[in-house]
Amino acid sequence: MNIVCLGLNHQTAPVEVRELFAVSESKLGQEAERICEIEGIEESVVLSTCNRMEYYAAADDCRMASNQLRSFLQRHGGEPLRLEHLYEKERVEAARHLCRVVSGIDSMVLGETEIFGQVKKAYQAALESGTTSRRLNKLFQKAFGIGKKVRSHTGIQEGQTSVGSVAVDLAEKIFGHLRSSRVMVIGAGEMSRATARSLLSRGAHSIFVTNRSFERAEELAAELDGEAVRFNDWQTALQEVDVVISSTRAPRAVMDRAHVEAVRRKRRYRPLFLIDIAVPRDIEPEVGGIEEVYLYDIDALKEIAHEARGQRVEQVRLCERIIDQELVESGLFEP
Amino acid sequence: MAQWLLVAATALVVLGGALGVQAVRTGRRNRGTMVCMLLAFFCQLGLLGVRGELRGKCPLGDSGEILAFLAWSLVLFYLVVGPAYRISLLGLFTAPVVAIFQMVALLPGMLKHNLEKADKVDPWAEMHAAFSVLSYGAFALGAVAALMFLVLNKKLKEHQLSSSLFRNLPPVRSLLDSVVRLTTMGAGILTVGIMAAFMMDRDNSYGLHLVGAVVTWLAYLVVMGMHFWRGITPRRLSSSVIIIFVLSLLVFAFV
Numbered sequence: 001m002n003i004v005c006l007g008l009n010h011q012t013a014p015v016e017v018r019e020l021f022a023v024s025e026s027k028l029g030q031e032a033e034r035i036c037e038i039e040g041i042e043e044s045v046v047l048s049t050c051n052r053m054e055y056y057a058a059a060d061d062c063r064m065a066s067n068q069l070r071s072f073l074q075r076h077g078g079e080p081l082r083l084e085h086l087y088e089k090e091r092v093e094a095a096r097h098l099c100r101v102v103s104g105i106d107s108m109v110l111g112e113t114e115i116f117g118q119v120k121k122a123y124q125a126a127l128e129s130g131t132t133s134r135r136l137n138k139l140f141q142k143a144f145g146i147g148k149k150v151r152s153h154t155g156i157q158e159g160q161t162s163v164g165s166v167a168v169d170l171a172e173k174i175f176g177h178l179r180s181s182r183v184m185v186i187g188a189g190e191m192s193r194a195t196a197r198s199l200l201s202r203g204a205h206s207i208f209v210t211n212r213s214f215e216r217a218e219e220l221a222a223e224l225d226g227e228a229v230r231f232n233d234w235q236t237a238l239q240e241v242d243v244v245i246s247s248t249r250a251p252r253a254v255m256d257r258a259h260v261e262a263v264r265r266k267r268r269y270r271p272l273f274l275i276d277i278a279v280p281r282d283i284e285p286e287v288g289g290i291e292e293v294y295l296y297d298i299d300a301l302k303e304i305a306h307e308a309r310g311q312r313v314e315q316v317r318l319c320e321r322i323i324d325q326e327l328v329e330s331g332l333f334e335p
Numbered sequence: 336m337a338q339w340l341l342v343a344a345t346a347l348v349v350l351g352g353a354l355g356v357q358a359v360r361t362g363r364r365n366r367g368t369m370v371c372m373l374l375a376f377f378c379q380l381g382l383l384g385v386r387g388e389l390r391g392k393c394p395l396g397d398s399g400e401i402l403a404f405l406a407w408s409l410v411l412f413y414l415v416v417g418p419a420y421r422i423s424l425l426g427l428f429t430a431p432v433v434a435i436f437q438m439v440a441l442l443p444g445m446l447k448h449n450l451e452k453a454d455k456v457d458p459w460a461e462m463h464a465a466f467s468v469l470s471y472g473a474f475a476l477g478a479v480a481a482l483m484f485l486v487l488n489k490k491l492k493e494h495q496l497s498s499s500l501f502r503n504l505p506p507v508r509s510l511l512d513s514v515v516r517l518t519t520m521g522a523g524i525l526t527v528g529i530m531a532a533f534m535m536d537r538d539n540s541y542g543l544h545l546v547g548a549v550v551t552w553l554a555y556l557v558v559m560g561m562h563f564w565r566g567i568t569p570r571r572l573s574s575s576v577i578i579i580f581v582l583s584l585l586v587f588a589f590v
Binding site for chain 2: 158170172173174175176265267268269270271288291292294296300303304307311
């Protein structure tokens with residue numbers, strides 16, 4: 001099957017180059033029609049997302065189609081486009097690349113699912129414009145099937161790889177949905193801000209912010225739509241919250257076992273998730289010995305993120321095996 | 336016939352548990368465990384129906400029947416609670432408990448043969464027996480949820496988060512809610528069972544088993560009272576629920 005893929009993505013081209021080629025969803029069909037007007041190209045699909053721009057074409061002569069497409073892109077991109085920004089795949093390599101894209105293993109966020117829908121829309125637009133026929137129809141249908149299989153047979157979407165995401169996943173493992181969870185942020189630093197934002201994005205609604213500088217606490221509280229608490233009063237707020245994110249620059253621990261012991265009864269021994277992302281640590285390790293407390297410091301969170309990254313590498317290998325096996329079995333490409 | 340229904344129910348429960356283990360290993364969810372438990376439930380119903388017909392009253396006349404009734408009650412609560420509370424892996428943890436009850440019930444001498452049909456039936460005695468055993472189903476499932484919490488708690492405390500079991504266990508809060516709801520429900524049903532016992536004919540002696548049931552009832556009341564009144568740590572709540580359930584099974588030795 002003579003298929004060509006020419007494209008650029010987040011790994012090969014900076015955003016100022018990628019944006020030159022961006023095509024809105026409503027114009028994908030028209031762009032595919034323009035590609036089909038190029039001599040030697042019989043079918044085409046144009047994929048445009050914020051991270052990639054790819055042209056898939058079917059032609060009798062792959063080499064000629066590829067050269068023509070490259071000339072077209074260079075005319076279109078002008079001066080900023082350089083040869084190293086582009087990647088070019090032919091035949092089974094093009095098919096393998098499409099399957100990787102559909103499966104989310106070529107994405108910036110490994111395993112993300114949005115790309116599947118974006119490729120479907122690009123294909124649908126080309127189909128409606130009449131720029132696809134036997135070859136691309138077969139290829140894209142097969143790629144969607146493989147994409148589904150990869151997602152259902154591997155753990156490519158599982159495991160978080162950033163400290164903030166790990167913390168949020170753990171919070172959900174403890175509290176389920178976070179809609180009824182209250183959060184306290186100790187220290188108005190960038191890390192606690194990012195982690196608190198992740199928790200808010202998953203539904204946490206009530207946030208207390210405390211900081212030695214009350215003004216900074218008020219600023220962050222306003223940004224997070226929360227409530228500022230004076231630093232002397234954080235122990236009172238501890239009675240009410242479920243999650244504490246601590247990231248101060250204090251030279252010694254801010255929270256010790258006695259602080260938590262003092263409020264256990266008032267908290268009715270509810271689970272308490274403590275996220276200590278400060279160095280040196282804000283929360284004494286002994287606090288983790290309290291029965292209903294789950295304490296995770298920066299090293300523990302990083303280790304979990306690191307493990308998840310390792311597991312994902314394994315999963316990528318598994319995904320690639322599935323793709324190769326499915327492409328061989330499809331008979332689309334002669335051995 | 337009854338014996339074979341119990342064998343079938345046990346085989347189905349074991350198969351359900353195996354499918355649950357496989358789902359955890361592969362990370363792929365399936366409804367196999369739920370389907371097996373549902374089929375086992377119908378086999379149990381058949382068994383209890385046959386035995387009830389032979390006895391002419393509620394089939395709780397020997398240890399085998401009590402264990403089979405208890406297993407049925409546990410599966411009943413699992414089938415109701417599992418989907419309603421969306422507790423994944425509940426079947427995997429429930430299956431071994433049900434299998435153990437039924438395997439013990441299958442031991443020689445547990446299910447008596449040559450049953451005599453009852454001449455008269457005391458409705459209070461029937462109600463006492465049925466409600467008491469039904470409450471044990473709720474207590475058993477509460478203990479299963481408590482065990483799941485203890486497993487998850489250990490993994491969270493020790494930062495062992497990479498296993499498929501961890502990923503598939505429900506959140507801490509859902510498990511604790513289930514422990515509280517099931518134990519409260521069980522205590523409520525047992526209250527009815529015990530009240531019915533005091534309405535029974537004087538011919539039916541109250542015996543040691545009733546004392547045991549009252550002690551069990553009081554123990555659950557104390558734990559739940561502590562939980563609702565002043566709070567109790569999740570680990571102590573779960574451990575207490577499991578210990579009381581295991582000890583309370585001794586009540587059946589006095590039936």
